Amino acid sequence: MQEVSQALVLVSAAFCVLVLALRLWRAFQHPGPADLARARGVVGRGVLYAFTVGMLPWEKPARSLKFWVAYIRGILFHLGAFTGLAVLALSPWLGSFPPAVRGVLLAGVAVGLVAGLAGLVTRWADGELRGLSVPDDYLSLVLVVVFLAGALAALGEPSRRPLFYLLSCPMLLYAPFSKIRHCVYFFLSRFYYGAALGRSGLLEHGVGERAES
Amino acid sequence: MMQGQSRGTEKALAALKERLNRRLISDLEVCARCGLCADACQYYVADPSLEHIPAYRAELVRRVYRRLFDPVGRRAGWLVGAEDLDEALLEQFVDSLFGTCTMCGRCALNCPFGIDTAAIVRAGRGMLAAAGRVPKGLQETLDVHLQTRNNMGVSEEDLRETVEWLNEELQAELGTEDVVIPLDKKGAQAMYLVNPREVKFYPLTLMAAAKIMYAAGANWTLSTAYWDVTNYALFSGDDEAARTIAGWAEEAAKALGVEEVWMAECGHGFNALRWGGENWLGHRFPFRVRSFVEVMAEFLREGRITVDPTVHTKRVTYHDPCNQCRKGGIVDEPRYILSRVVTDFVELEPHGKENYCCGGGGGMLAMSEFKERRLAAGRVKAEQIRASGAQVVATSCHNCLDQLTELSRHYNLGVEVKNLCELVADALVLAPKGEAALVSEGEGVV
Numbered sequence: 200m201q202e203v204s205q206a207l208v209l210v211s212a213a214f215c216v217l218v219l220a221l222r223l224w225r226a227f228q229h230p231g232p233a234d235l236a237r238a239r240g241v242v243g244r245g246v247l248y249a250f251t252v253g254m255l256p257w258e259k260p261a262r263s264l265k266f267w268v269a270y271i272r273g274i275l276f277h278l279g280a281f282t283g284l285a286v287l288a289l290s291p292w293l294g295s296f297p298p299a300v301r302g303v304l305l306a307g308v309a310v311g312l313v314a315g316l317a318g319l320v321t322r323w324a325d326g327e328l329r330g331l332s333v334p335d336d337y338l339s340l341v342l343v344v345v346f347l348a349g350a351l352a353a354l355g356e357p358s359r360r361p362l363f364y365l366l367s368c369p370m371l372l373y374a375p376f377s378k379i380r381h382c383v384y385f386f387l388s389r390f391y392y393g394a395a396l397g398r399s400g401l402l403e404h405g406v407g408e409r410a411e412s
Numbered sequence: 413m414m415q416g417q418s419r420g421t422e423k424a425l426a427a428l429k430e431r432l433n434r435r436l437i438s439d440l441e442v443c444a445r446c447g448l449c450a451d452a453c454q455y456y457v458a459d460p461s462l463e464h465i466p467a468y469r470a471e472l473v474r475r476v477y478r479r480l481f482d483p484v485g486r487r488a489g490w491l492v493g494a495e496d497l498d499e500a501l502l503e504q505f506v507d508s509l510f511g512t513c514t515m516c517g518r519c520a521l522n523c524p525f526g527i528d529t530a531a532i533v534r535a536g537r538g539m540l541a542a543a544g545r546v547p548k549g550l551q552e553t554l555d556v557h558l559q560t561r562n563n564m565g566v567s568e569e570d571l572r573e574t575v576e577w578l579n580e581e582l583q584a585e586l587g588t589e590d591v592v593i594p595l596d597k598k599g600a601q602a603m604y605l606v607n608p609r610e611v612k613f614y615p616l617t618l619m620a621a622a623k624i625m626y627a628a629g630a631n632w633t634l635s636t637a638y639w640d641v642t643n644y645a646l647f648s649g650d651d652e653a654a655r656t657i658a659g660w661a662e663e664a665a666k667a668l669g670v671e672e673v674w675m676a677e678c679g680h681g682f683n684a685l686r687w688g689g690e691n692w693l694g695h696r697f698p699f700r701v702r703s704f705v706e707v708m709a710e711f712l713r714e715g716r717i718t719v720d721p722t723v724h725t726k727r728v729t730y731h732d733p734c735n736q737c738r739k740g741g742i743v744d745e746p747r748y749i750l751s752r753v754v755t756d757f758v759e760l761e762p763h764g765k766e767n768y769c770c771g772g773g774g775g776m777l778a779m780s781e782f783k784e785r786r787l788a789a790g791r792v793k794a795e796q797i798r799a800s801g802a803q804v805v806a807t808s809c810h811n812c813l814d815q816l817t818e819l820s821r822h823y824n825l826g827v828e829v830k831n832l833c834e835l836v837a838d839a840l841v842l843a844p845k846g847e848a849a850l851v852s853e854g855e856g857v858v
Contacts, residue, residue: 222441226434226437226438226441227434229432229433229434229437230433230434231433231434231435232433232434232435232436233433233690233691233694234691235690235691235694235695235696236686236687236688236689236690236691237696237700239741240741249526253526254524259448259452259521259522260451260452260518260521260522260762260766261448261451261452261522262451263451265451266448266451266522269446269447269448270448270524273446273448273524325447326462327447327450327460327461327462327465328445328447330462330468331445331447331462331465331467331468331471332445333445333491333492333493334490334491334492335484335491335492335493336444336445338491376482376483376484376492377484377492378443378444378445378492380441381441381442381443381444381525384438384441384442384525385442385524385525387434387435387438387442388435388438388439388442388525388526388527389525389526391434391435391438391439391526391528392520392525392526392527392528393526395528396526399687399739399740399741400741401737401738401741401743401765404741404742404743404744
């Protein structure tokens with residue numbers, strides 16, 4: 200059972216990476232956005248900002264409680280998902296992890312699982328969000344939540360690894376075709392956002408603090 | 413032709429395929445429909461509803477994109493939200509992409525992915541332009557521009573007459589015949605592009621700019637071959653028209669051999685030529701493009717003009733035009749100018765890159781069918797202004813100026829709305845007749 204489930208999850212992961220790479224390759228067959236205009240600021244600074252400070256919730260113009268709750272829930276969910284992926288990658292050695300490390304991973308995955316479930320409930324309960332959603336939104340979220348539950352089970356008892364592997368397969372196989380693929384497009388979109396922000400000079404002059412330009 | 417498709421939808425689909433680039437593809441692929449963009453949009457803040465969430469608008473374009481390019485979207489559209497483009501969906505495009513979005517770009521700041529929803533909306537508008545479905549008022553504005561080289565159909569004769577009259581006024585006011593609005597002056601440092609409404613309805617704005625340039629001793633000119641600062645193709649999504657208009661500006665500047673093109677206060681016109689022009693044309697300009705806001709700030713900074721802020725003692729605030737600020741990076745200059753020409757300046761909250769759109773962007777003022785929504789969305793801006801306690805709202809965009817003026821009436825704000833150059837011109841301290849343009853600094857003069 201261990202070998203079969205391990206082989207299945209490896210094939211699923213390879214398939215996921217391959218299809219995601221293929222999708223990215225297809226995107227790169229198109230030209231990049233034109234940027235012939237003379238820059239007013241520094242492109243690199245914008246990109247750096249986009250991947251660091253620009254991700255912080257207080258850097259966003261929205262101030263409502265609803266936004267803050269949703270944004271923080273999203274951060275926790277994604278931290279959990281990435282912890283779950285790390286657990287999957289390191290799973291062959293799970294039994295030899297010190298209890299403290301397992302405890303930290305367990306906490307990360309558990310928080311992600313709770314945030315995922317909360318996201319699922321919110322998506323259904325909030326009329327606007329429900330209106331915005333398509334079936335893929337629910338299916339993707341359910342598959343990730345199931346994956347996290349599997350990670351949690353394996354972290355609690357390493358002998359449950361085959362179960363974790365089997366629960367990971369659907370997510371890995373579906374990811375490249377679902378909204379989960381935003382995990383790779385994120386980097387592309389964020390890069391272009393940062394580049395445009397940097398080029399415009401808005402980072403240096405964004406709030407009008409300095410009288411001299 | 414597939415079932416449900418018309419010639420219009422075919423053209424729209426071709427337009428979408430044509431403009432796909434890496435960023436647009438990425439932005440179309442990446443959305444997780446988290447709805448975090450909602451709070452950033454003035455339409456949503458004024459009237460929270462599904463249709464006013466930026467992701468909802470972009471989702472219309474994404475549905476069509478997925479049907480064309482997504483393997484699941486092609487086979488199981490119901491699962492990922494993919495849809496064939498038909499006449500009904502095109503109608504929805506018109507209502508949503510033209511009727512509920514000013515392409516202000518504020519939502520991109522909120523988005524965890526930095527999705528440029530304004531660019532997606534523009535791509536959708538480009539599809540509608542290809543299908544001949546741009547709202548009448550906006551299309552007519554653009555058509556007049558393409559037919560007459562300016563969006564109000566002002567003839568060269570009318571331009572010359574207006575300039576002659578303004579020259580007489582300027583000379584009478586300043587008491588010197590040296591002050592003129594130069595036409596087709598070869599070897600000038602800068603060519604000035606002006607909004608046709610200044611020539612047709614608000615010549616005092618052009619006169620104010622001319623007065624500032626005279627005081628600064630600027631070597632500038634208007635071109636009779638091409639002088640319109642606007643480019644409504646930015647809003648209609650028609651890249652071909654945008655390219656033509658940008659090309660006219662380039663031709664005129666090259667013919668005069670200028671080093672710079674100065675754009676009269678016009679948010680979208682600045683964005684179009686400064687940031688879009690070279691990309692539409694596919695090559696770099698042999699001249700620099702600057703907003704007149706940047707130029708006025710430079711005149712002040714270099715001491716080329718002298719101003720007296722005590723002529724403006726009312727409380728003044730500043731509305732950042734989205735196309736100039738969030739999309740163009742001009743944030744400090746207007747504040748520097750105002751710090752020199754008024755005595756009581758107060759910021760709107762939020763301001764700068766986080767400023768709310770006034771609701772007049774995206775070509776909204778040319779689309780009368782969406783007037784009610786435009787004014788409703790403007791409530792957010794109206795409340796900002798009211799909270800500031802300002803008596804004067806300064807801005808540097810004609811569309812913003814019109815919208816803010818209308819908001820003032822609609823929401824009983826009781827504020828005056830002015831372009832920056834009007835405030836600067838009124839504060840100018842000019843030399844007496846026969847002397848150099850500038851005078852020495854005196855009391856109240858900075």
